[in-house]
Amino acid sequence: MASATKGMEGIVAAQTAISYIDGMNGRLFYRGLDINELAERSNFEETTALLWYGKLPTQKQTESFRRKMSENRLVPNEIIALLLLLPKQATPMGVLRTAVSALASFDPATGDNSLEANVNKSIRLTAALPTIVAAWERIRKGLWPVTPSTHLDHAANFLYMLTGKEPDPVAARVLDQCFILHADHGLNASTFAARITASTLSNLHSSITSAIGTLKGPLHGGANEQVMRMLLEIGDVDRVDQFMRGAFAAKKKVMGFGHRVYKADDPRALWLQRLAAQLAELSGNQRWYQISERIRTLVQAEKPLPVNVDFYSASVYYTLDIPIDLFTPIFAISRVAGWTAHVYEQYSDNRLIRPESEYIGPLDVPYTDLNSRV
Numbered sequence: 001m002a003s004a005t006k007g008m009e010g011i012v013a014a015q016t017a018i019s020y021i022d023g024m025n026g027r028l029f030y031r032g033l034d035i036n037e038l039a040e041r042s043n044f045e046e047t048t049a050l051l052w053y054g055k056l057p058t059q060k061q062t063e064s065f066r067r068k069m070s071e072n073r074l075v076p077n078e079i080i081a082l083l084l085l086l087p088k089q090a091t092p093m094g095v096l097r098t099a100v101s102a103l104a105s106f107d108p109a110t111g112d113n114s115l116e117a118n119v120n121k122s123i124r125l126t127a128a129l130p131t132i133v134a135a136w137e138r139i140r141k142g143l144w145p146v147t148p149s150t151h152l153d154h155a156a157n158f159l160y161m162l163t164g165k166e167p168d169p170v171a172a173r174v175l176d177q178c179f180i181l182h183a184d185h186g187l188n189a190s191t192f193a194a195r196i197t198a199s200t201l202s203n204l205h206s207s208i209t210s211a212i213g214t215l216k217g218p219l220h221g222g223a224n225e226q227v228m229r230m231l232l233e234i235g236d237v238d239r240v241d242q243f244m245r246g247a248f249a250a251k252k253k254v255m256g257f258g259h260r261v262y263k264a265d266d267p268r269a270l271w272l273q274r275l276a277a278q279l280a281e282l283s284g285n286q287r288w289y290q291i292s293e294r295i296r297t298l299v300q301a302e303k304p305l306p307v308n309v310d311f312y313s314a315s316v317y318y319t320l321d322i323p324i325d326l327f328t329p330i331f332a333i334s335r336v337a338g339w340t341a342h343v344y345e346q347y348s349d350n351r352l353i354r355p356e357s358e359y360i361g362p363l364d365v366p367y368t369d370l371n372s373r374v
């Protein structure tokens with residue numbers, strides 16, 4: 001019997017033409033385009049179209065795509081009613097997972113697995129995720145959700161729905177770049193979960209629900225929230241050395257470092273570092289950036305661990321005044337572009353994903369009568 005590879009490290013479980021990680025050199029490509037160029041020059045809507053259709057859209061396609069995305073931002077009233085029923089202390093990721101699962105029952109094409117239906121469902125889902133997250137943020141504060149704007153772009157509209165105020169253009173562009181940087185990433189755990197669900201020929205909403213549940217964990221998308229909690233606990237750059245000495249002595253994992261695929265620093269983290277520095281400068285508050293820099297110096301002097309996407313995104317979102325427990329939902333708002341692209345790819349050449357396990361338990365155990373068990 002073959003032996004198990006813990007964590008499936010090094011196992012190639014799918015072919016994909018969506019994104020490529022060059023882990024040795026710290027490079028990431030979406031459909032062959034370098035992530036750095038996309039973060040510099042593209043926007044989330046265009047990047048989503050690139051991931052779904054395989055190439056950059058023409059001007060006409062871009063306009064039509066943007067229009068469709070903005071026209072689909074409203075969610076059914078029943079979804080808002082469902083959010084109103086949930087306990088206020090529910091986690092935003094849990095709420096998002098529940099709402100996306102419920103949306104399946106309202107989508108006119110739920111059971112249609114054709115590519116055309118799936119693209120339309122993906123537009124509706126991608127457009128709806130920010131509305132759900134922002135609506136939950138308002139509802140739990142006892143406020144009424146803000147009706148989505150039709151003229152703002154995806155990132156700016158999300159900030160608008162959180163506060164009801166048109167966002168600062170720099171903040172909106174920074175968030176847009178964050179969305180681009182998080183949109184896809186090879187066969188990460190949540191994408192694999194989406195593909196496994198799709199491989200049973202279950203529908204798109206089920207695949208995305210599986211993915212959201214998987215992204216939530218602190219070893220995956222949940223790490224960005226943990227990073228911010230660590231920065232807050234440290235509180236001041238003068239306390240970093242002492243804090244990290246304690247973390248190293250206790251052999252604690254430092255969130256925002258380490259990666260299964262990257263051996264060099266994650267290129268998305270380096271972009272986010274620049275954005276964190278820019279926001280620190282603009283806001284006049286260097287504290288979180290300086291603490292982050294000192295942590296990175298100490299961690300990387302201790303162990304050759306790459307800095308990952310979740311490290312600097314924490315201080316970026318915090319400086320944008322986004323509540324900490326919305327950091328991972330923001331990851332989901334962006335990654336849904338990649339998840340849905342992977343679901344189409346899985347359907348297009350499907351075979352049930354069904355690995356084996358290495359059995360390590362006993363065999364031929366005798367059945368004991370209830371009254372003789374101890």
Ligand SMILES: CC(C)(COP(=O)(O)OP(=O)(O)OC[C@H]1O[C@@H](n2cnc3c(N)ncnc32)[C@H](O)[C@@H]1OP(=O)(O)O)[C@@H](O)C(=O)NCCC(=O)NCCS
Binds near residue numbers: 218257
């Ligand atoms: C991302 C992650 C889950 C990858 O896990 P993995 O490929 O299974 O790697 P492992 O957890 O087996 O770690 C390998 C070694 O590096 C160490 N390591 C990995 N990440 C570490 C971290 N963040 N802090 C300290 N040590 C770390 C492990 O302790 C282990 O050391 P050992 O061999 O001496 O026991 C892991 O690096 C991690 O938990 N990072 C923190 C969470 C995080 O930032 N997640 C977001 C990922 S984008």
